[in-house]
Amino acid sequence: MKSLKRWLLAAFSMMMAALILSGCMPGGMPEKMGPYKCYYGDVDYASVLRWNDITYMDNNDGDISGLKTGDRIGKINYRKADHQCPRNPMQNGDATVLEVGTPLYAVKGYKTSARLMAGERLYEATDNPSAQTMNDLLDIEGKIKTVRFTSGMDGSPLKDFTPEANAVFIREYPKLKYIPFDQLSKETKQWVGDKYWLEIEMTDGSSRRITYNTMFEAFHPSCYATPELARLVEEQRKLIYVK
Template identity: 40%
Template sequence: MNAKHMIFIKCLFVMLMCLSGCGSNPKSAPVDSESSVSPKPTLDAVSMPSGIDESKLSNEDAIEGYIVKKENSRILVVGRHSTDDSVNGGMNDSYSAIWFSDVTANVEIGQQVKIWIKYGELMDSYPQQGEAEHLVVKSGLKPEGARMSEAEAILQALTSLTDGSWEIPIIKDVHYDAADSIWKIFIGQNGDNRGSEIQVSDEKDSKEIPAIRNCPDAIIDWADVLQWGGVQYSRNDDADLSKLKHGNKLGSTVYMMSDHACSDYKTKDGDATLLPTGTELYEVEGYDPTYRLIAAGKLYEVSENPKAKFISDLYDIEGRLEKVSFESTQDGSLLHDFSDVAAQSFIKQFLALEYVGFEKVYSSGDQLSDKNKVFIRITLKDGTHFRISYWLDQNALTPGAFGTKELHSIVTGQL
């Protein structure tokens, strides 16, 4: 689903320093552009190989940086300092990036390392490639009061970059905000003057909260929706949950789109527009979870399910009908009920309709307007109800179906 269908985000625009797309030699004299990091490393956690006297190694042959990728025994390390390559026709703010092979130390993505490069082993490409003569992992990067280490926060931030465009992510700045218990990681990439601030909640099992960057929109209309198991749900604002019971816990939301996503963002499982990250999702006892969920004391009902073939695959309501009614298209107030016979005939016809999706209904070529639309309220025995829209001239209904002649006759006969 495209987030352009949803509400009220203000976009922030952040322009990071321009990053170079060409290689740079880590042995060049670095220009220190490092932003504040809390705290500074205090100890060496891992070294490879052990027993080497680092005082006898030349710092000119070393790179200090972050592990941003790991593939078997290879690691990609990106420098913490920018280098000025403008004298050679390059950029004045480029970052070293080196793939190191045959790394036997127990290292992880997000860790800060210092690596001495074997002389003559560096291939001049971007990223460069080589072998490590000596490797040290820095520890002590955990601010007082923080639950997560810097490495854990960076790992979560890097994990959020799932669109495939971050081939060589550059860790520009890492900062821990103790007041809000939030890690803020600025990430850029060579050859691109844009970047992102990724905010990570200081919880061991938290998910990243990417802040808005470079959005093309000023305002987006958010509806209260979520996605789980490939199904998209919308909040039923009018639902009375007093007779509904929580079933099994399904999981928790992992991303809140409001204030964090642009309109071109594609929703994924665990995403919600307005529910905070970590909101627990529950089945509704007695109902198929592809039809209904409960989250934060609210009822969410299916709006789109790509696996559904018939309306009955969407709505788990067979045998649960209380009544069918007309609502005002002006204010949603109740107008009058169908007869009992008409209600049962309608629901039978409705559930048997082929589900084609609302996009197909909307793009069918016939203009859908309010002039020929009626609201139909379907009330269930548990006291809850939901609304469908029915365009009489086009014989089209939400959530995405075309009616039969018999269904059309039933509805018009009850007006």
């Protein structure tokens, strides 16, 4: 069973957008020094990298054994964990914890704007200023197999969507308008409200964790649900408790 800390890092990747873009959660008191921040004490870094102006985060929960590595596209040039006063914001080729020189590869079947392999780890896009839809961000149209509710405590599966609901979600979710999380965060009062935890399983066996905010009927990675999808999520959630 995955630890709670590991699960929360993945589930809250975009909720912590400001920290992810700077790449860290300081354990000591930061001191501003121009465009830089110096950290004194422990720093708990989420594993993030930036490439072609897109921010990616390590998918540390999914099964990636079915994925195939494509062409090499670059390497990591700068590691924030090596610096007490790391540069901020992150630049292309920067990573938080990946070693300098770590090669970056495409993932066969996916656009590099959605997924990269760094070493042997899968990194998925969490912020893309060029994206217009969720499919632009995630490149998942035609690749979703199953959607299910999972536990907010440890990520364990609770219940799959029914086949009918699954078909609707698979068709409609990739079409939703992508909204940068800093914008959605402002519109949702810093993402307040009750949340459901879901997992999108792909046909290749990999998966993507997403969150649904019941107060604002919004998903994260960041987009608003259509009325149809909002009703569908609520209806499917009730089935968890039906014996």
